[in-house]
Amino acid sequence: MDTQHVTTMPGTDRDTSLPFPSLDGQTLQAYNQLVATLYSGLHDNTGFQSFFNAFQQHFKALQGGILGVTSNPQRMVYGWTFGYPEGFEEWYINSDLPEKDEALTRYIQLPPRQFDSFLRGDDSRTILEILGPESRAWAEAVGMGDSAGMLVTRENDTNVVFMANRHQDFGPYTDGELLQMNLLAPHIENAVALHLKLYQSNSDNENLAMALNHVNKPLMVFNALGSIAQANDAARNLLTHTGNLFIGDDQRLHSSDKRLSRKLHDAISTSIVHSHKGHLDTRTLFIRNGPERLAICLTPLVAESVENNGVLAELFSFDTELVPDLQRMQTLFQCTPAEAAVAAALIQGQGAGAIAEEKQISVHTARQHIKNLLAKNGYRKQTELVAMLVRALG
Structure with a gap:
């Protein structure tokens, strides 16, 4: 690729007469391999992990992933990640950090399919100078040197962001690396769009509905995006009876109490992350409803095909005034x-x-x-x- 492109990175004041560097043959071959790995995940049902591994190695990335983030408030509702320590995603989902995360805020505000980084090749600065106190503490603890990312798409009021942090030992992302990322950007968008369609597919929902309705106890199944794939009649009747929980137009489980809604969504998102990691730990939420207490047991579902991962929710209603046996x-x-x-x-x-x-x-x-x-x-x-x-x- 001999052609040089003159461009301006969003929000930068650098000289627009400076061209992006061209890619040599070896780098272009590595780029093509990244694209192939990205799409192969659709073919063999492995999801994004193989691509993450290749991306991490090629760009010397420390950690990152593809995150679905709501706008108001800014919360992570689903995601596929790499490089984070055990338990990070659960802590992140259940903390206030997404609302204060400068990287998420920065990438959500970008035009779709356009990568940007914090330092843009400037090795005279550090990312710690840019971040706020909460993010800075995390970045300092892991030795973060730079972060790059893009807005992939907006889907049903959810912003899908790709981000990749880098260790300080490797310096900031260079113009050449950002060029490669921007060449990858439309392919990442296509792959994510196809994955989202797979996760939202209703092809198995009729069989799932029939199976759930053969069980008398209230059951719901959430797909890998946190939406309700199916809820049996017993679950819908229980929701109607409680009056405190309902299925919204976005096919998510909500409460009239905003704090409870957030607690529900965080718990479901955490279970979805666990399903991608193969962790089957069940967590239980308790909700007061007058003299009754509703218990919701959330169990990650790990399927042979990753697009069928999700969460099983079992709903139980207890009369708090009854004396236990x-x-x-x-x-x-x-x-x-x-x-x-x-x-x-x-x-x-x-x-x-x-x-x-x-x-x-x-x-x-x-x-x-x-x-x-x-x-x-x-x-x-x-x-x-x-x-x-x-x-x-x-």
Whole structure:
């Protein structure tokens, strides 16, 4: 490629007479391989991971991914990521950081299919000078040197962003690397659009609906974008009865309470991330509704084809005024009367602190009872124990 392109990066004041560099044959070959890897994920149902691996190696990227982000508030609702430490996505989803993330804000404001970076090849500055306190703390901890990204598309009020952070040891992204990224940009857009269509496909929904309706308990299935693929009649009836939760026009689960909506969406998004990583941990949300308490158990679904990954939601309604059958709980969970009383409190959504206060015991004793329940029933995590208790008694 001998032709040189004169261009202006958005928001920059550098001399527009300076051309982008051309690509040599070796670099062009590497670019073509990136494009091939990107599209191969559609063919063999591996998603974006192979492309991420190749991108990370070619551009010496530290971490990044493709993120679906709502506009107001700015929240991550789904995504495919690479390079982050274990548990980062869950922490990020459930924090306020997306609303303060300068990188997300910057890339969302770009024209679609146009990569930009923070430093734009200027090695006399550092990204830490540009970022706010919250982002700066994270960037400093991981040794971030630069970040590049683009707005891929806007889909149903969700901005889809591709971003790639880089370690300071490799310096800022160069003009040549940004040129390559911008050549990749329309291919990334095409691949993401095709993936979104696969995830939104209703081809299996009729069979799924029939299967769910054969089960009497309320069930919902969320697809990999956080939308409801199907909800059986029992689930819809329960939502109508509670009046506190509803399925919106965007096919997401909402609450009239904005804080609860955010809690729901964060939990669903976290479970979606876990489905992509093959983690099957169930988490349970508890929602008060007058004299009733609604429990929602969210379990990641890992399918043979990644576009069928998602989340199973089981809904349970409890009357908070009913006295639990502690003797039955002792038999079911092989526990003492004191441990059964703690198990009953866990089903009501209480933590160790609230249990200690209600039972007038120390927090240490409450936690020890929980540890005993875990050990006796073969669970490692409290979230798994709570889900088991809810399912057994719901």
